[in-house]
Amino acid sequence: xxxxxxxxxxxxxxxxxxxxxxxxxxxxxxxxxxxxxxxxxxxxxxxxxxxxxxxxxxxxxxxxxxxxxxxxxxxxxxxxxxxxxxxxxxxxxxxxxxxxxxxxxxxxxxxxxxxxxxxxxxxxxxxxxxxxxxxxxxxxxxxxxxxxxxxxxxxxxxxxxxxxxxxxxxxxxxxxxxxxxxxxxxxxxxxxxxxxxxxxxxxxxxxxxxxxxxxxxxxxxxxxxxxxxxxxxxxxxxxxxxxxxxxxxxxxxxxxxxxxxxxxxxxxxxxxxxxxxxxxxxxxxxxxxxxxxxxxxxxxxxxxxxxxxxxxxxxxxxxxxxxxxxxxxxxxxxxxxxxxxxxxxxxxxxxxxxxxxxxxxxxxxxxxxxxxxxxxxxxxxxxxxxxxxxxxxxxxxxxxxxxxxxxxxxxxxxxxxxxxxxxxxxxxxxxxxxxxxxxxxxxxxxxxxxxxxxxxxxxxxxxxxxxxxxxxxxxxxxxxxxxxxxxxxxxxxxxxxxxxxxxxxxxxxxxxxxxxxxxxxxxxxxxxxxxxxxxxxxxxxxxxxxxxxxxxxxxxxxxxxxxxxxxxxx
Numbered sequence: 001x002x003x004x005x006x007x008x009x010x011x012x013x014x015x016x017x018x019x020x021x022x023x024x025x026x027x028x029x030x031x032x033x034x035x036x037x038x039x040x041x042x043x044x045x046x047x048x049x050x051x052x053x054x055x056x057x058x059x060x061x062x063x064x065x066x067x068x069x070x071x072x073x074x075x076x077x078x079x080x081x082x083x084x085x086x087x088x089x090x091x092x093x094x095x096x097x098x099x100x101x102x103x104x105x106x107x108x109x110x111x112x113x114x115x116x117x118x119x120x121x122x123x124x125x126x127x128x129x130x131x132x133x134x135x136x137x138x139x140x141x142x143x144x145x146x147x148x149x150x151x152x153x154x155x156x157x158x159x160x161x162x163x164x165x166x167x168x169x170x171x172x173x174x175x176x177x178x179x180x181x182x183x184x185x186x187x188x189x190x191x192x193x194x195x196x197x198x199x200x201x202x203x204x205x206x207x208x209x210x211x212x213x214x215x216x217x218x219x220x221x222x223x224x225x226x227x228x229x230x231x232x233x234x235x236x237x238x239x240x241x242x243x244x245x246x247x248x249x250x251x252x253x254x255x256x257x258x259x260x261x262x263x264x265x266x267x268x269x270x271x272x273x274x275x276x277x278x279x280x281x282x283x284x285x286x287x288x289x290x291x292x293x294x295x296x297x298x299x300x301x302x303x304x305x306x307x308x309x310x311x312x313x314x315x316x317x318x319x320x321x322x323x324x325x326x327x328x329x330x331x332x333x334x335x336x337x338x339x340x341x342x343x344x345x346x347x348x349x350x351x352x353x354x355x356x357x358x359x360x361x362x363x364x365x366x367x368x369x370x371x372x373x374x375x376x377x378x379x380x381x382x383x384x385x386x387x388x389x390x391x392x393x394x395x396x397x398x399x400x401x402x403x404x405x406x407x408x409x410x411x412x413x414x415x416x417x418x419x420x421x422x423x424x425x426x427x428x429x430x431x432x433x434x435x436x437x438x439x440x441x442x443x444x445x446x447x448x449x450x451x452x453x454x455x456x457x458x459x460x461x462x463x464x465x466x467x468x469x470x471x472x473x474x475x476x477x478x479x480x481x482x483x484x485x486x487x488x489x490x491x492x493x494x495x496x497x498x499x500x501x502x503x504x505x506x507x508x509x510x511x512x513x514x515x516x517x518x519x520x521x522x523x524x525x526x527x528x529x530x531x532x533x534x535x536x537x538x539x540x541x542x543x544x545x546x547x548x549x550x551x552x553x554x555x556x557x558x559x560x561x562x563x564x565x566x567x568x569x570x
Contacts, residue, residue, distance in 0.1 A: 050116070050118055050209075050373065050374040050402070051066065051068060051116050051118065051373070051374075052066075052116060052118040052119060052120040052209060052210060052369070052370070052372050052373065052374055053065070053066045053079070053114045053116050053118065053119050053120070053206070053370065054066070054067075054120055054217075054365075054366040054367065054368070054369030054370030054371075054372070055105075055119050055120065055121045055201070055206075055366065055369065056121070056122065056363075056365045056366035056369070057094050057101060057105070057121070057200070058094075058316070059087050059088050059092075059093075059094065060084060060085065060086070060087035060088075061082055061083060061084045061085065062082070062083045062085070062101075062104060062105055062108045063081075063082050063083075063363060063365075063366040064079065064080065064081045064082075064083070064108055064109070064112045064114060064366070065077065065079065065080050065363070065366045065367055065369070065370040066078045066079035066080075066114055066115065066116060066370055067345065067367070067370040067371060070346075074346050075228055075344070075345045075346065076345070076346045076348070077342065077345050077346065077347050077348065077351050078115070078348075079112055079113060079114050079115065079351075080112070080351045080354055080355065081108060081111055081112035081354065082354060083104060083105075083107060083108035083111065083112075085104045085107075088100065088101075094200075095193060095196040095197070098196060098199055098200050098203070099203075101200050102199075102200045102203035102204050105200065105201070105203075105204035105206075106204045106205065109204060109205065109206070117205070117206050117207050118206070118207055118209045118210075118374050119201050119206040119207060119208055119209060119210075120209065120210035120211075120212060120369040120370070120372045121197055121201060121208065121210070121211060121212070121369065122211075122212040122213055122214040122216075122217040122365050122368075122369055123189055123193065123194070123197065123211060123212075123213055123214065123391070124214055124246070124247055125213060125214055125215045125242075125247055125249055125260065126247060127189050127190070127193055128187060128188070128189045128213045128391075129157075129159070129166075129186070129187065129188040129189065130185075130186070130187050130213065130258060130260060131157060131185075131186045132173070132183055132184070132185055132186070132257050132258070133156040133157060133183070133184050133186055134156075134181050134182070134183055134184075135152065135156055135181065135182060135184060136180065136181060136182075137175060137176070137177065137180045137181055137182050138182065143172070147170065150163045153168065153186070156184075156186075157186055157188075159188075164191075165190060165191055165192075166188040166189065166190060166191055167188065167189055167190075167191045167194045167211075167391045167392070167393045168186070168187070168188045168391075169185075169186075169187045169188070169389050169390055169391050170184055170185060170186050170187070171184070171185050171388060171389075172184055172185075173185050173255075173256040173257065174255065174256065174257075183256075183257065185256070185257075185258070185386070187213060187389055187391065188391075189211075189213075189391050191393060194211055194391055194392070194393060195393070197211060198211070198392070207398075208392060209374050209390075209392065209395075209398060210369070210372055210374065210390050210392065211390060211391040211392045212368075212369060212372070212389050212390070212391075213389060213391075214242075214247070214365050215240065215242070215249065215251045215258070215260060216258070216368075216386045216387070216389055217364075217365045217368035217369050218240050218242065218314055218339075218364045218365055218368055219240050219251065219253055219368070219386060220368040220371060220372070220386070220387050221339075221341045221364045221365075221367045221368030221371065222235075222238065222240060222312050222339060222341075222364070222368075223235050223387075224368070224371050225339075225340075225341060225342075225343050225344055225345075225367075228343070228344035228345065229343045229344035230344075233309075233310055234309065234310075235253065236253070236254050236255060236306070237306060237307065237308055237309045237310065238252075238253075238308070238309070238310040238311075238312060239251065239252045239297065239308050239310070239311050239312070239334075240252075240253075240311075240312050240314070241293060241311055241312070241313045241314070242313075242314050242315070243263075243289070243313060243314070243315045243317070243320070243323075244273075244314075244315045244316040244317050244320075244362075245270060245273060245274070245316065245317065246316065248262070248263040248264075248265055248289075249261060249262050249263055250263060250293050250296045250297070252296075252297075252300050252308065253386060254300070254304060254306070256386065258386055259300060261292070261296035261299075263289060263292045263293065263296075264292065265289070266288075269285050269288070269289075272285050273285070273317060282322065282323060282326065283326045286323055286326035286327055286330060287326075287330060290327065290330035290331055293331065294330075294331065297334070308334060309334075309335050310334070310335035310337070311331060311334040311335055311336045311337070312337060312339040313327070313336065313337065313338050313339060313361065314338075314339050314361040314362060314364045314365075315338070315359065315361055315362060316362040317359075318359070320338070320359050320361070321338075321358060321359065324336075324338060338359065338361050339361045339364055340360050340361065341360060341361065341363055341364040341367035341368070342355060342360055342363075342367065345367075374399075374402070468490075485537070487537060488513070488537050488538070488567060491532075491535040491536070491537055491538065492505070492513070492515070492532065492535075492538075492565070494531075494535075495528060495531035495532045495534075495535060496528065496531075497519075497524050497527045497528055497531070499519060499520040499521070499524045500517060500518070500519045500520075500524050500525070500527075500528050501517055501518055501519075502515060502516065502517040503516050503517050503518060504516040504517075511566055511567045512564060512565070512566060512567070513564070513565040513567065514544070514562065514563070514564055514565075515562070515563045515564075515565065516560070516561070516562050516563075517560070517561060517563075518558040518559065518560055518561075519558065519559050519561060520557060520558060520559075521559070522559070525543065525546070525559070525561050525563075528563070529541050529542065529543060529563060532563070532565055536568065537567060537568050538565050538566070538567060538568060539566050539567065539568040540565070540566045541563055541564070541565045541566075542563065542564055543561065543562070543563055544562040544563060544564045545561070545562040546559060546560065546561045546562070547559065547560035547561070
């Protein structure tokens with residue numbers, strides 16, 4: 001069989017032929033019935049995405065979180081639980097103790113009362129291969145063919161091991177038609193490790209539906225919390241730093257391109273993190289650590305000519321707060337902050353006790369996973385790649401089963417609806433009186449509408465009467481009211497805000513009207529001046545003078561003012 005990727009390479013070399021390659025593949029034509037069913041399913045929340053339980057497994061505890069949205073479109077921490085257990089033997093891993101962890105997960109599920117069986121878990125960054133590769137521009141069909149034959153990854157990724165040993169996720173993150181190229185996010189992990197995680201989940205009674213990577217789950221939590229809490233923050237200029245005993249790295253996500261830099265910690269430094277209370281040792285550790293962080297940030301800023309403005313930090317260290325001061329001294333002007341993954345999420349009273357923690361940042365992974373949705377009908381097809389990663393080997397088969405079940409449920413509900421319609425038709429003659437009743441209701445509604453219209457007209461008349469009365473009252477204070485046009489008075493009267501009253505109105509007989517009065521605030525006076533300047537018969541209104549409240553006066557809260565109005569064509 002010919003290698004389809006070789007032909008694409010030839011196309012890539014001949015940029016003059018790039019017009020033959022389109023940014024996206026063509027959609028298959030669907031018959032009317034299929035399209036109708038998908039549209040109906042697409043409007044249901046289940047089709048948009050099924051809820052999942054976020055699952056984060058450590059060596060001595062299991063964290064569970066389920067997040068839903070209420071009728072007010074608020075995110076709610078529906079379920080949350082931290083299950084502590086006897087730590088697995090030192091030097092051993094979670095995957096090496098599958099049975100023990102699965103049993104502990106069963107206990108955690110019973111106590112947490114999780115309402116969904118769909119589970120999302122994240123593998124460590126060290127267990128994943130994350131790369132962004134550039135390939136010739138391809139259609140969706142050409143890309144799928146290249147992936148199916150493994151030719152794409154063989155040419156672009158060049159893994160040392162066999163591709164069959166890996167579970168692979170990919171998504172196009174950028175298409176450049178001018179350069180005839182496209183960027184593809186490639187994420188892979190050992191198939192044996194992925195299967196071990198799914199075995200743990202399945203043994204507990206859950207269904208493994210999403211296998212994410214920890215760094216992307218944390219970034220997803222950061223972006224989601226920023227959106228919920230209304231924090232204005234450029235995600236392209238926000239870095240995520242994980243600091244702790246297990247993993248240490250800094251990740252910058254720029255235009256969907258993850259840039260991950262490992263931070264090296266010596267064995268002695270790990271011992272310091274666990275045991276030391278010596279401030280000098282801790283400061284020295286931070287200096288060595290931040291030197292690497294600053295270098296990673298500097299490399300990014302130099303390459304992309306962008307400045308990192310925010311650094312969101314997560315840590316599983318119980319004493320992380322003792323290091324924060326040293327970090328802030330070394331990482332100035334970086335927006336260094338310990339991340340709170342629950343900021344803006346409504347937390348029910350029953351979960352408050354579990355979250356009574358000074359450091360919530362270590363829960364960022366489980367929160368980021370809880371925000372994920374199981375995409376059944378492609379509603380999230382075009383979601384940013386790093387928020388859509390799934391290394392589950394059989395994800396396509398699992399999605400197809402869920403989709404089939406949704407179609408079956410839809411068909412069942414359709415049959416029930418059809419029976420209901422038939423029932424209504426057969427017994428419709430017994431409800432002939434409905435038409436007459438609807439006529440009476442319509443007549444009643446017509447009377448109500450007429451009454452509302454009358455009330456509106458009456459209100460307008462009352463408002464006009466009040467305006468005329470105000471004008472008449474003002475006219476009494478004029479020294480020469482025979483000269484001033486009544487239309488000027490009407491416009492002045494209509495300009496008076498609620499918290500302003502006039503004490504005197506004087507016309508000079510030519511083109512000037514002087515208004516004296518009292519107001520509650522400067523804003524009220526400014527509003528009056530602004531209203532006057534908008535009138536056609538007044539060319540200019542300005543503040544001539546203003547007096548402050550007199551403490552000896554009863555009206556201590558009022559400010560006096562004098563406003564001059566130059567009339568238009570007086």
